Amino acid sequence: MSSILRPAVHETGAAAPAAAGATATMSRKSADYRPISSHLAITPPVSVVIPAMNEAQNLPHVFETLPDWIHEVVLVDGNSTDGTVDVARRLWPAVKVVEQAGKGKGDALISGFAACTGDIIVMVDADGSAHGQEIVSYVSALVGGADFAKGSRFANGGGTDDMTPIRRLGNRVLCAVVNAKFGARYTDLCYGYNAFWRHCLDRITLDCTGFEIETLMNIRVVKAGLRVQEVPSHEYVRIHGVSNLSAVRDGLRVLRVILREKSAARGTGRRTPPLALKAPRGELS
Numbered sequence: 598m599s600s601i602l603r604p605a606v607h608e609t610g611a612a613a614p615a616a617a618g619a620t621a622t623m624s625r626k627s628a629d630y631r632p633i634s635s636h637l638a639i640t641p642p643v644s645v646v647i648p649a650m651n652e653a654q655n656l657p658h659v660f661e662t663l664p665d666w667i668h669e670v671v672l673v674d675g676n677s678t679d680g681t682v683d684v685a686r687r688l689w690p691a692v693k694v695v696e697q698a699g700k701g702k703g704d705a706l707i708s709g710f711a712a713c714t715g716d717i718i719v720m721v722d723a724d725g726s727a728h729g730q731e732i733v734s735y736v737s738a739l740v741g742g743a744d745f746a747k748g749s750r751f752a753n754g755g756g757t758d759d760m761t762p763i764r765r766l767g768n769r770v771l772c773a774v775v776n777a778k779f780g781a782r783y784t785d786l787c788y789g790y791n792a793f794w795r796h797c798l799d800r801i802t803l804d805c806t807g808f809e810i811e812t813l814m815n816i817r818v819v820k821a822g823l824r825v826q827e828v829p830s831h832e833y834v835r836i837h838g839v840s841n842l843s844a845v846r847d848g849l850r851v852l853r854v855i856l857r858e859k860s861a862a863r864g865t866g867r868r869t870p871p872l873a874l875k876a877p878r879g880e881l882s
Contacts, residue, residue: 631643631666631668632666633664633666633733633736634733637733637737639736639740641715641716641717641739641740642668642669642714642715642716642717643666643667643668643715643716643717643718643719643732643736644667644668644669644670644671644713644714644715644717644718644719645663645667645669645670645671645718645719645721645729645732646671646673646706646709646710646713646718646719646720646721647659647670647671647672647673647709647721647722647723648673648675648697648702648705648706648709648722648723649672649673649674649675649677649681649685649723650674650675650676650677650681650705651675651677651678651679651681652677652679652681652723652724653677653679653680653681653683653684654679654836654837655723655724655725655835655836655837656681656684656685656688656723657684657688658725658836659721659723659725659727659729660685660688660689660729661688661729662728662729662730663689663721663729663732664729664730664732664733667719667732668714668715669691669693669713669714669715670685670689670691670692670693671692671693671695671709671712671713672685672692672693672694672695672723673695673697673705673706673708673709673712674694674695674696674697675697675700675705676696676697682694693712695708695709695712699806700806701806701807701808702789702806702807702808702810703803703805703806703807703808703809703810703813704806706720706803706810707803707810710798710803713795715795716794716795717736717739717792717793717794717795718792718793718794718795719732719735719736719791719792720789720790720791720792721790722789722790724835724836724837725833725835725836725837726759726832726833726834726835727748727789727790727830727832727833728831728833731748731790731828731830731831732792734746734828734829734830735748735790735791735792735828736792738792738826738828739792739793739794741826742824742826743824743825743826744793744794744796744797744818744823744824744825745791745792745793745794745797745814745818745823745824745825745826746791746792746793746825746826746827746828747783747785747788747791747815747825747826747827747828748785748788748789748790748791748827748828748830749783749784749785749788749827749828749829749830750785750788750830750831750832751784751785752784752785752827752828752829752830753829754829755785755829755830755831756831756832757831757832758831758832758833758834759832759833759834759835760832767787767848768785768786768787771786771787771812771848771851771852771855772784772785772786772787774852774855775812775815775816775855778855778859779816779819779820779858779859780819781815781816781819781825783815783827784827785827786811786812786815786851787808787811787812787847787851788811788830788832789808789811790830790832791811791814792828793818797818797821797823800817800818800821800823801814801817801818801821802817803817805854807847807850808847808850808851809847809850809851809853809854812851812854812855813854813858816854816855816858817858820858
């Protein structure tokens with residue numbers, strides 16, 4: 598059974614409108630502001646979700662770059678055998694560990710999102726390719742008015758050290774298709790460093806298990822009419838280990854998601870009515 602994270606509903610059964618979600622977020626009471634820099638402080642708590650499978654060697658770098666003002670770190674462990682969880686707990690004693698019940702990056706992220714308690718959720722890969730200090734840019738975009746802050750390696754100020762020519766071409770083609778079919782203006786499509794207000798989960802349904810979840814989110818936030826802002830980001834080379842990403846296999850999965858979403862839009866003319874938020878599929882510890 599595939600993982601599904603569906604939008605939350607009120608007791609009446611109707612989906613919470615974006616404005617209501619935003620109002621609830623902005624009216625949140627907090628005892629203390631979290632200082633991010635000498636010029637910026639926030640009250641919304643920030644949750645960082647890190648899907649990981651056998652990433653014990655990379656976690657020291659990942660956790661070292663995370664800012665100390667974040668509210669919580671949620672590590673979703675994909676049945677690691679190299680001590681990933683032990684390393685995470687040593688590096689960040691308060692880490693919230695979710696034992697993944699299914700398989701795949703999409704499944705892991707869905708489980709992690711459901712376990713978050715922060716108003717802002719940030720997705721960070723565990724391979725060392727993303728720098729945690731960039732989180733401030735994502736949070737700034739969100740508190741500045743965006744609903745979804747989308748990382749881009751090809752926006753001005755972004756870059757990548759870890760993309761083969763075929764992956765670059767595939768990403769460019771798929772990005773162009775999404776822009777043309779859904780009226781988006783993305784410069785990057787298949788990138789996993791993103792952040793969003795938790796209320797966005799009330800507007801979209803996540804129902805895929807693999808790397809294509811990033812593309813699915815990018816499409817559905819546009820279809821839901823959410824405010825998206827791209828954030829320049831630099832992708833570094835994986836520090837240790839080998840990626841499970843397959844350019845051809847995962848590229849085809851991304852294409853199928855695009856075609857499915859376009860077909861659904863033609864067939865109904867509107868999104869499927871939101872259902873209840875599914876509880877975490879993994880076990881918390």
